[in-house]
Amino acid sequence: MSVLISRNPATGEKLAELQVTVEASLPAVFEKAAVAQRKWSAFLPKERSETLLRLRETILQHIDEITETIVSENGKPHFEAMAHEVIPTLDLITFYAKNAPKILADRSIPLTLLKHRASYYNYWPLGVVTVISPWNYPWLLPLGEIVMALSAGNAVVFKPSEVTPLVGLKIQAMVDLALFPSNLMQTVIGAGELGAAIIEQKPAKIFFTGSVPTGKKIMAQAAKHLIPVNLELGGKDALIILPDADLDFATSAAVWGGYTNAGQMCASVERILVHDSICGPFQELLVKKLARLRQGPSGSRDNDLGPVTLERQKTIYEDQIAEAHAAKAHFLTGGELSQDRRYMKPTLITGEGIENLKVYHEETFGPVVALTTFHTTPEAIQKANSGRYGLLASIITRDLTEGERIAKQLQVGSVLINEVCYTAGLAETPWGGVKDSGIGRTHSAAGLLEFVNVRHIHKPRLSWLTFKSLWWFPYTQPQYKFFRAFAELYRRGWIRKFSLFPAFVVTFIRLIWREKRL
Ligand code: NAD
Secondary structure, eight states: OEEEEOOTTOOOEEEEEEEEOGGGGGHHHHHHHHHHHHHHHSSSSHHHHHHHHHHHHHOOOOOOOHHHHHHHOOOHHHHIIIIIIHHHHHHHHHHHHHEEEEEEEEHHESSSSSSTEEEEEEEEOOOEEEEEOSSSSTTHHHHHHHHHHHHTTEEEEEEEEEOOHHHHHHHHHHHHHHTOOOSSEEEEOOOOHHHHHHHHTOSOOOOSSHHHHHHHHHHHHHHTTTTOEEEEEEOEEEEEEEETHHHHHHHHHHHHHHHHHGGGGGGGEEEEETTTTTHHHHHHHHHHHHHTTBBOTTTTTTSBBBBOSSSSHHHHHHHHHHHHHHHTTEEEEEOBBBTSOBBBOOEEEEEEGGGSHHHHHHHOSSEEEEEEESHHHHHHHHHHHHSSSEEEEEEEOOOOOHHHHTTOOSSSSSSEEEEOGGGGSSSSSSSSOOOEESOOOOOOOHHTTTTTTEEEEEESSGGGGGOOOOSSSSHHHHHHHHHHHHHHHHTTTHHHHHTTHHHHHHHHHHHHHHHGGO
8 A cells, every 4th residue: 555755844754654555445435425415415504504603613723733734734824824714714614504504595587588487506416526636825815715615515535745744634633523424524545546536436527626637637637427527726926117116015915925825826916017217216125025035944933935845846937037148138146946846936037038938938936036127008908818827816006996907808717906816715716817827716606506417497477377388299380470470589789678568468378379389
């Protein structure tokens, strides 16, 4: 039986040796989940909400040990683990416990013509879904998906990243303590091969967060079984600094947006587009602030930047930096790993030709930011929209109207004006990307609806309004002429003006014509 070793990325210390889940056990995992899901879907919405709130209480009781587990396995500072990971999930649970029953309640669909009939949306759970997660926010990201899945009445088979399995098991422990039906959520431990084996069990839907290459593999495998996918993938987010921006505010936004979580964030600012009229003072202040960032071991409580969590990320940084050096790009600061190769120094690169380099086009996923300038607003928009990603963009300006005008031209899933990155953690607002940044949305009502099937129910308003429809057999000449005349009402705009009138005529004709239908 193979094992997975969890290590502290700041020290290399071995934290645990875990048994990898055997692929042959997966059918039983899914069967048990299906049994639990049937039980859970019979819970009243109020009962589901109460169970979710128990999970929130359990997390609160264990918040310090959860924070420690995140810090030791991922390497991020304590503040980030607690404030950027655990607290948003408390809010997310509260939001869905309160709002899921409303979002998932039957919803009426107004019909323009057929006033004698009623239609409504009726939502029902997908069944057993799978959540496959990355290592960079190992608590926030999977728990958000799991809470939405459970709120909607599903069971979950969860595979945390092989880099952060202990955080995954901590989520499982909290769910177990909150007394959900047993086996409703099950965590399996392993790497990509296990993820692929999970898909062969045909989950009702795959909720994947991770890289573009893996997303493509998952989608191709899912296509074989026609399994729907939600893909939250990478980004190369632009921060646009307009000429009226407050420089102190703009540089602080750039520092936090580009370097929080040591830049290992899908929504990190990876490209700064600054107006050429303010570029000099902006760069100067930004470099000063970067020099003040404290990089240190995850055990210390007052560091700002932790280590590089995943070894293979270092190859990406070194490759992009080598190319930038070869192209004679200008390194305003940083550009190398620390001596022990555990930390990447905050790096800011600029210079002519930078827009042709990988550091400007390909996801870096680290504390390495490319800076370029623009002269006109259309040029800024064109630059921000260049490339294959479309996750998030930010704009710094004092003119909110201009900010919104630009925002509506950016090809991304979210635009933040005078803020950066953080809405990935908001429960109420949708999160997701366009282009290579993914498919589907998470969080918000839209995210919850990704976890249900939509059933349309259509019925007569009253039972005596049940009669044979005019478009049923037999097809006759008068019927044809009637429908042809009806089409004229559209030409004259009457359908729009008197939407009730044709409905009454149709209803009346139906009543007198009903005996003639087959
Ligand atoms: P990754 O794609 O290497 O792995 C993610 C998960 O997929 C892991 O659990 C891994 O074991 C699993 N996996 C790998 N191969 C698989 C396969 N063939 N079938 C099924 N599962 C498989 O990504 P990563 O390095 O863990 O995370 C970094 C990436 O995640 C970055 O690109 C980042 O932008 C992205 N990300 C996106 C968001 C978002 O919300 N859009 C959030 C966080 C991270």
